[in-house]
Amino acid sequence: MTQNHDELARRVMRALQKEGWEAQLAPHGSKGYDIKLKRGGERVAAIVKDYRVKVHSGLVDKYRDFINEARERDEFDRGFFVSTSGFYEPALVQNLSEEFTYIELATFKRGKLRWEDKYEADENGEPRNRFIGVFTAKGGVGKTTVAAHLAGAFALSGYDVILLDLDPQQNMTKLLGKGVYIPGTRGRAGSAIGVLKPDNYEDVSEKDNIIICDCNPEFDENPKSFIRKFDYCIVPTTLTPLGVNKNADVIVRTMREIRRENPRAELFVVINSLYPGEDERNHKLNEAMKASLKELIDDEHTRLNYIEPDEAAIRWSKHLLYWGYHFIENTQPQLAFREIAGRNNPRTDFLKLLERLEHHTDIERLKELERDES
Ligand SMILES: Nc1ncnc2c1ncn2[C@@H]1O[C@H](COP(=O)(O)OP(=O)(O)OP(=O)(O)O)[C@@H](O)[C@H]1O
Ligand SMILES: [Mg+2]
Known part of the structure; x- marks a missing residue:
């Protein structure tokens, strides 16, 4: 983790703590995620991405594989994917489908987390009222x-x-x-x-x-x-x-x-x-x-x-x-x-x-x- 990324992860961590999560940075050397979270017996791994463009569904898929493996090892129950630049449409739409479990997407801006679970697009891909x-x-x-x-x-x-x-x-x-x-x-x-x-x-x-x-x-x-x-x-x-x-x-x-x-x-x-x-x-x-x-x-x-x-x-x-x-x-x-x-x-x-x-x-x-x- 670079220093900048480390600082960003800390800021995301603080936003998650405000939502009641017990949080710590991933131990040194661990791969695939940035923050370790716990709340009421649930264990969650969060990854934080700071790209200039939106996150595409391929990256989310990769993270889902990581989480599925972590679930098999009984290390984590779920995963959060946090992006500072939002997500491309297919990633959001996929996130809504029934089979798409164990992962939640959030956009992090100005110190705030916006969970994408309430996102519903209309047929033109535009957000609704x-x-x-x-x-x-x-x-x-x-x-x-x-x-x-x-x-x-x-x-x-x-x-x-x-x-x-x-x-x-x-x-x-x-x-x-x-x-x-x-x-x-x-x-x-x-x-x-x-x-x-x-x-x-x-x-x-x-x-x-x-x-x-x-x-x-x-x-x-x-x-x-x-x-x-x-x-x-x-x-x-x-x-x-x-x-x-x-x-x-x-x-x-x-x-x-x-x-x-x-x-x-x-x-x-x-x-x-x-x-x-x-x-x-x-x-x-x-x-x-x-x-x-x-x-x-x-x-x-x-x-x-x-x-x-x-x-x-x-x-x-x-x-x-x-x-x-x-x-x-x-x-x-x-x-x-x-x-x-x-x-x-x-x-x-x-x-x-x-x-x-x-x-x-x-x-x-x-x-x-x-x-x-x-
Ligand atoms: N902050 C306030 N300061 C002074 N008066 C208020 C304030 N809020 C509401 N009122 C007054 O209280 C009365 C009731 O308000 P209102 O009609 O908006 O309530 P309501 O919950 O919509 O009522 P109903 O259940 O009948 O629909 C109104 O006369 C309104 O002018
Ligand atoms: Mg009324």
């Missing part, structure tokens, strides 16, 4: 508000985003009609977000879109075919003393219901209506909430992300409380992103939430593609 459901098995905690403004944050950050109103109550459609325009800030162009109902959702997958689905709290009221599409699910909840245990129960139920239809969606719990300037009380409430959720967090491991309020939370705000007032006034729909005295908490909070999601998912890929095309 990403579905983000906003769901919790409780009414009135801000699903519609969060869905609309998260879509706003995506649009402000240069993504193509669509809102899909899955809730038969159709609050989103009532509030925003067919769509909403978001004026650009600081010289940037504005953008529009379309609102669709499931019936007139045709596959918009010609482009790579982010599709944010506003749901009904009654799980069975939502069309199953869309729940199954969720890649990610945002679960808004609140921090209040009387709600701590109850809300934790709601999150457990939410998880159970989603898993009935969708075994793979990754869940993100986010605190909504956080009262600003009450750090100490909010901290204690947050600790109590996490304690009530401990079992679920342990069980689901990486498929459940509890977003700490200091990483991202939606603060209680007058902007959001009165969001939708245009409906009363019968004026143009808008989001609660307008500045008052140069400030706007919702916009800051939702952009932060988006950043947190970008950090923990592969959605940024859609923005990258967008940039590559232009």
Whole structure:
């Protein structure tokens, strides 16, 4: 191993440690892999490749042979193939096939690992849309508000985003009609977000879109075919003393219901209506909430992300409380992103939430593609 490669392997190792792996560099002189990993009795060998071009399927095949032999020797159970330059299409497609077991592919960029297991290409070899459901098995905690403004944050950050109103109550459609325009800030162009109902959702997958689905709290009221599409699910909840245990129960139920239809969606719990300037009380409430959720967090491991309020939370705000007032006034729909005295908490909070999601998912890929095309 050269020094550079050694340093890279260490950085990958740190990213894996963040995912709960016990990791060490391969002992000197060992061939075929770079990092030795252990987690809950499982032994994994990881190889790290730093090529200027994407990794092709032949290299992955070779590594698979190595892993198969290591399995026969009972040295490792699985292998990770980490590339700093991504993978060519055939390697990714092969990775999805049923026979292709024991190997997982990941791309390592800017200190982050992006697992390629969620990658699905359409027939043209293009990545598909990403579905983000906003769901919790409780009414009135801000699903519609969060869905609309998260879509706003995506649009402000240069993504193509669509809102899909899955809730038969159709609050989103009532509030925003067919769509909403978001004026650009600081010289940037504005953008529009379309609102669709499931019936007139045709596959918009010609482009790579982010599709944010506003749901009904009654799980069975939502069309199953869309729940199954969720890649990610945002679960808004609140921090209040009387709600701590109850809300934790709601999150457990939410998880159970989603898993009935969708075994793979990754869940993100986010605190909504956080009262600003009450750090100490909010901290204690947050600790109590996490304690009530401990079992679920342990069980689901990486498929459940509890977003700490200091990483991202939606603060209680007058902007959001009165969001939708245009409906009363019968004026143009808008989001609660307008500045008052140069400030706007919702916009800051939702952009932060988006950043947190970008950090923990592969959605940024859609923005990258967008940039590559232009
Ligand atoms: N962060 C916030 N600050 C202030 N008010 C908020 C905030 N988030 C939501 N609200 C208000 O709470 C109310 C309920 O929000 P919303 O309708 O988005 O919830 P919901 O979960 O979609 O409800 P339902 O289950 O009926 O679909 C709305 O009046 C909204 O303006
Ligand atoms: Mg709603």
